[in-house]
Amino acid sequence: MTGAIKSTLAVLMSMAATGGVLAQEPPYNRDIRDLKFTILDLKGLSSDANSVSLDLSAQVAGLAAQHSGLSVRQDKTAVRVSMMGDVLFDFDKASIQPSAEPTLQDILRLVKSIPAGTIVIEGHTDSKGSAAYNRDLSFRRANAVAEWLTAHGAEKSRLSVKGLGDSRPVAPNVLKNGADNPDGRRQNRRVEFVLPNSLSAK
Helix, strand or coil, rough: CHHHHHHHHHHHHHHHHHHHHHHCCCCHHHHHHEEEEEHHHHHHHHHHHHHHHHHHHHHHHHHHHHHCCEEEECCEEEEEEEEEHHHEECCCCCEEEEHHHHHHHHHHHHHHHHCCCCEEEEEEECCCCHHHHHHHHHHHHHHHHHHHHCCCCHHHHHEEECCCCCCCCCCCCCCCCCCCCCHHHHHHCCEEEEEEEEEHHH
């Protein structure tokens, strides 16, 4: 083999070796690809969470349609199920009426279906009576509901109780002319179940 041929072969082998190195996938390309998969995974999780959130909203809407005395409000972090106090309790009392138990059974099933997060039970009253009395009554009522749920299988550690009295009305207690507003007072006497949606529970 002549020196010229040897030289040519050496150059070709060198080029092949160099080409082989270049043909390998650069590390930064692998990093970018892995990052793309991570982004897709996160998008999938978000989609699943939104799906669960929509499912919770659908369950709550169905529950409200089945029972009179229930209403629903929703924001970015929670779904609120409001149960009229007149359905739950006798006037000025904190003992649950037996007629309210079928509705509470459905709420219990809903509470158990939520995989994580704290369920807040808020008691609310109308504006009759002193602020201190109303706070106490609203707390006793919310606590009575929490105890009922716990007695029927809810996890006590996941329930939080608040007595808010007449501080958060959803309707006017009196009309603009100063007259009493019985319908507004009735709406304000309520217990609210604040359910974490899936985004805030994770």
